[in-house]
Amino acid sequence: MSTYSGNLNNNSLSFTRPNQQQTGFYFMAVEVITSVTGSYKFVVDSAIDTYGCLYGGPFNSTQPMSNMITCDDDSGPASNFELKATLTAYQPTTVVVTTYTSLQTGSFTVQGYGPAQVTIKKIVPDIMSTYSGNLNNNSLSFTRPNQQQTGFYFMAVEVITSVTGSYKFVVDSAIDTYGCLYGGPFNSTQPMSNMITCDDDSGPASNFELKATLTAYQPTTVVVTTYTSLQTGSFSVYAYGPAQVAMRGMLPFCFKKSNIRLDTILLVQDFLYDHI
Secondary structure, eight states: OEEEEEEEESSSSSEEOTOOOOOOOOOOEEEEEEOOOOOEEEEEEEEEOOOEEEEOOOOOTSTTTTTTTEEEESSSTTOEEEEEEEOTOOOEEEEEESSSSSSSOEEEEEEEESOOEEEEEEEEOOEEEEEEEHHHHHHHOOOOOOOOOOOOOOOOEEEEEEOOEEEEEEEEEESSEEEEESSSSOOOTTTTTEHHHHHHHHTTTTTOOEEEEEEETEEEEEEEEESSSSSEEEEEEEEEEESEEEEEEETTOOOOOOTTTTHHHHHHHHHHHHHH
């Protein structure tokens, strides 16, 4: 038997657990790894009414159905969960400990049983940041990478974090988006300059997903555009990583428009950025 003890309290992270629509379910995610492939079970001992889910890959609290293998409420003793699964050696699996009703707090112990010892450790889930925007007929356009034609509407979003680490950027949109990541200033007349990577469909629903190691306080630019030209629609950029990410819309270097003072626009941008 392997054990891990933890506590759910008012400072714990919360989410909307599977099979529920309301928020406010405190949770803790624990990673389990074993050296021997076989059948394992995880039982919780707790005075509170626990609810547990098993995930076969990374756990994302904003998408609790993704990678989920199974969930359970009362198969264990005293209104606690019991999860059973075949684990593959050295393949991380995640057990999420939460509660049957929202806002419940209390201590718990996860007990792992199987043909070999199981390493159980707490996972600090990625922190999510969001930025929403819209591509329309008044948006700036350019010739996007890997294309020769013009007319691709785009928005450049500057991202800055205080913690160096691995981050990913996923877009949610009804249009077919295309994204590029830039390690320095973005110039729409030279879209290959400073480019780190581009992606089309690695994210959900024909949207892009970009991954990169960000350096603390080093500005990086995510450019949101579309797979085909002249597409319009709204989008949301979700950033996941070890720390919060500040995101703001940018005006690229090529921006020129009569009757508008660029310094005034930048001042407005900075004001909005500081008050988000």
